[in-house]
Amino acid sequence: MDEISEFPALRPADEGYDAERTGFQLHGPHRPDLIVTAESPDHVRAAVAHARAHGLPVAVQATGHGVGVTADGGVLISTRRMTDVRIDPQARSAYIAAGATWGQVIEAAAPHGLAPLSGSAPSVGAIGYTLGGGLGALSRQYGYAADHVTALDVVTADGEPRHVTAESDPDLFWALRGGRDNFGIVTGMEIGLFPHPEIYGGTLAFAAEHVDAVLAGYLEWTRTLPDELMSAVSMMVHPDVPFVEEEFRGRYVLQVKLAYTGPADEGERLVAPLRALAPTLADDLRVLPFTDSHTVFKDPPFPHGYVGDGLLIDAALDVTTLQTVAKQAGPEAPTMTVLQLRHLGGAQARTPAVPNAVAGRDAGYLLSVVLPVDGVPAETVTEVLGGIRRTMAPLTTGRALNFVFGGLSGAELSEAYAPADLERLRSLKGSYDPENTFRLGQPLALTPGADAPARG
Ligand SMILES: Cc1cc2nc3c(=O)[nH]c(=O)nc-3n(C[C@H](O)[C@H](O)[C@H](O)COP(=O)(O)OP(=O)(O)OC[C@H]3O[C@@H](n4cnc5c(N)ncnc54)[C@H](O)[C@@H]3O)c2cc1C
Structure with a gap:
C-alpha cells in the first residue's frame, strides 16, 4: 500500500488546511507541507514512519496553546480528533x-x-x-x-x-x-485522579491604588500556607471586551486567585489576612464544583496571538523586586502585559515517587508574563520582556517550559533543566531519535550554546 494512503492528510492547497493548522495560538502557526489528521494511534504510527522514510521533521498539535518552534514544511500530526x-x-x-x-x-x-x-x-x-x-x-x-x-x-x-x-x-x-x-x-x-468533587476558591480583586500594599501582604502570606492552598496573583489592564467583567474593563486590577481543598470555614480563616489588606473590588470566594475550577483563573477562552515567558523565581523573592516588576508590566507599560505570580512549593518541590525530567522544584514562585501581540511591534514586545527578565535576573532560578510561548534559544534551554538532566535528556535523545525527527516544539538536540530557531 502507498504509505500516504495509511492516514488521512491535508496539503497546503486543500480546503481545511488553514483551519487544521490554526489552533489557540494565532501568532505564527505551523506551515507544514503535510498535515496528518490522525484519528487513531495507527495513523500516528504511519505518519511518523512516512516522515522518517522521507527525512522530514515531525511536529504535533492538539489545541495549539503551546506552539513553540513551528513547522515550516515537514509533517504536522494533528491529534484534535483523538479525544477519548x-x-x-x-x-x-x-x-x-x-x-x-x-x-x-x-x-x-x-x-x-x-x-x-x-x-x-x-x-x-x-x-x-x-x-x-x-x-x-x-x-x-x-x-x-x-x-x-x-x-x-x-x-x-x-x-x-x-x-x-x-x-x-x-x-x-x-x-x-x-x-x-x-x-x-x-x-x-x-x-x-484525586477525590475532589469540590474546592473552596475564587478571586479577590483589588484596585490599582492598593497594588503595592497587596503585593507586600501577599508575599508574606504565601510563607505561612498549607500545601492544600494554591494561590496566584495576577495584574493587568483589562481590555474592553465582553469576556471581561464590566466593572474591570479598561481598568488596571490585581486579582488573587485561590483554590483550597480543605473545609470552607478553614479556607475562610486562611484568606482572612488577604481580605484585611485593602478594600476589595470583587470577592467571589465560595465552594465550587471542580468542573468550575477554571473560573478561579478566568483565562481568555478565545484564540489570539501571544508571546510570553515563565520565570522560575527563588523563594527569597522580596517585596521591592515584586513591586518593581509589577510597575514595568502595569499601566505605564508600552503594551498590554499580563503578569502572574504563582506560589509554588509544597508537593511540587518534592521529587516524585517515580522521578521525571521536570525541572524547577527548588523555585518558590513562577512569574508568568504574557503579551498579546496582534498589531504590536516586535521591538515593543522584546523591550517589555527584556526589561522584566532583567529585573528578575538576580532571582531567576530557571524557566518553566509550559509558560514559554515562543520557543527558547539553545542558551536559554540550559535554564529549563538541571545540568545533569539536560545532559541525560540529550544522551537519550541521541539513542531514541538519532536523526532528530522530533526537532520542532522545544527541541533538545542542539549543541549547548547554539541558537535554536526561536520564534519572535
Ligand atoms: C490560556 C493558557 C493557559 C494555560 N494554563 C496552564 C496552566 O495552568 N498550567 C500549565 O502547566 N500550563 C498552562 N498552559 C501552558 C500549556 O500547558 C502548554 O502550552 C501546553 O504545551 C499546551 O498543550 P496543548 O496540547 O494544548 O498545545 P499544543 O500547541 O497543541 O501542543 C504544545 C506542545 O505540546 C506537546 N504535545 C502536544 N501533544 C503531544 C503529543 N501527543 N505527544 C507529544 N507531545 C505533544 C508538543 O511539544 C507540542 O508542541 C497554558 C497555556 C495557555 C495558552
Missing part, C-alpha cells in the same frame, strides 16, 4: 487520548467525584500540558501533573508504538515526562 477519555473509578485513574482537553477529562471524571491535576484553562490539551510538567489548582498538594502519569503510549522516531511505564522502559518514561515531544508522539496516557 476513559475513567476507572475504582483505580482512580483516567486513560486520555492524544487530543483530549482538560475540560473533557474534568467532565468525565466529575460524575465519579474525581478530579485531575488540570490547569487554569479547560481548553488546554491534557497531554501537551503534562509532558511539559503541568501546574494547576491541586499542584501544591499533589505535585506536577507529570508526577502522576502511570503509563504512556508513544510512537517513537523508529515508527514503533510502545507502551512505556516505569518498569518497561525507565529511561524513556523519565525523559518523556518533561521532555515534551522530543522523544515521540504520545497517543494516550494513563494518569491518577
Whole structure:
C-alpha cells in the first residue's frame, strides 16, 4: 500500500488546511507541507514512519496553546480528533487520548467525584500540558501533573508504538515526562485522579491604588500556607471586551486567585489576612464544583496571538523586586502585559515517587508574563520582556517550559533543566531519535550554546 494512503492528510492547497493548522495560538502557526489528521494511534504510527522514510521533521498539535518552534514544511500530526477519555473509578485513574482537553477529562471524571491535576484553562490539551510538567489548582498538594502519569503510549522516531511505564522502559518514561515531544508522539496516557468533587476558591480583586500594599501582604502570606492552598496573583489592564467583567474593563486590577481543598470555614480563616489588606473590588470566594475550577483563573477562552515567558523565581523573592516588576508590566507599560505570580512549593518541590525530567522544584514562585501581540511591534514586545527578565535576573532560578510561548534559544534551554538532566535528556535523545525527527516544539538536540530557531 502507498504509505500516504495509511492516514488521512491535508496539503497546503486543500480546503481545511488553514483551519487544521490554526489552533489557540494565532501568532505564527505551523506551515507544514503535510498535515496528518490522525484519528487513531495507527495513523500516528504511519505518519511518523512516512516522515522518517522521507527525512522530514515531525511536529504535533492538539489545541495549539503551546506552539513553540513551528513547522515550516515537514509533517504536522494533528491529534484534535483523538479525544477519548476513559475513567476507572475504582483505580482512580483516567486513560486520555492524544487530543483530549482538560475540560473533557474534568467532565468525565466529575460524575465519579474525581478530579485531575488540570490547569487554569479547560481548553488546554491534557497531554501537551503534562509532558511539559503541568501546574494547576491541586499542584501544591499533589505535585506536577507529570508526577502522576502511570503509563504512556508513544510512537517513537523508529515508527514503533510502545507502551512505556516505569518498569518497561525507565529511561524513556523519565525523559518523556518533561521532555515534551522530543522523544515521540504520545497517543494516550494513563494518569491518577484525586477525590475532589469540590474546592473552596475564587478571586479577590483589588484596585490599582492598593497594588503595592497587596503585593507586600501577599508575599508574606504565601510563607505561612498549607500545601492544600494554591494561590496566584495576577495584574493587568483589562481590555474592553465582553469576556471581561464590566466593572474591570479598561481598568488596571490585581486579582488573587485561590483554590483550597480543605473545609470552607478553614479556607475562610486562611484568606482572612488577604481580605484585611485593602478594600476589595470583587470577592467571589465560595465552594465550587471542580468542573468550575477554571473560573478561579478566568483565562481568555478565545484564540489570539501571544508571546510570553515563565520565570522560575527563588523563594527569597522580596517585596521591592515584586513591586518593581509589577510597575514595568502595569499601566505605564508600552503594551498590554499580563503578569502572574504563582506560589509554588509544597508537593511540587518534592521529587516524585517515580522521578521525571521536570525541572524547577527548588523555585518558590513562577512569574508568568504574557503579551498579546496582534498589531504590536516586535521591538515593543522584546523591550517589555527584556526589561522584566532583567529585573528578575538576580532571582531567576530557571524557566518553566509550559509558560514559554515562543520557543527558547539553545542558551536559554540550559535554564529549563538541571545540568545533569539536560545532559541525560540529550544522551537519550541521541539513542531514541538519532536523526532528530522530533526537532520542532522545544527541541533538545542542539549543541549547548547554539541558537535554536526561536520564534519572535
Ligand atoms: C490560556 C493558557 C493557559 C494555560 N494554563 C496552564 C496552566 O495552568 N498550567 C500549565 O502547566 N500550563 C498552562 N498552559 C501552558 C500549556 O500547558 C502548554 O502550552 C501546553 O504545551 C499546551 O498543550 P496543548 O496540547 O494544548 O498545545 P499544543 O500547541 O497543541 O501542543 C504544545 C506542545 O505540546 C506537546 N504535545 C502536544 N501533544 C503531544 C503529543 N501527543 N505527544 C507529544 N507531545 C505533544 C508538543 O511539544 C507540542 O508542541 C497554558 C497555556 C495557555 C495558552
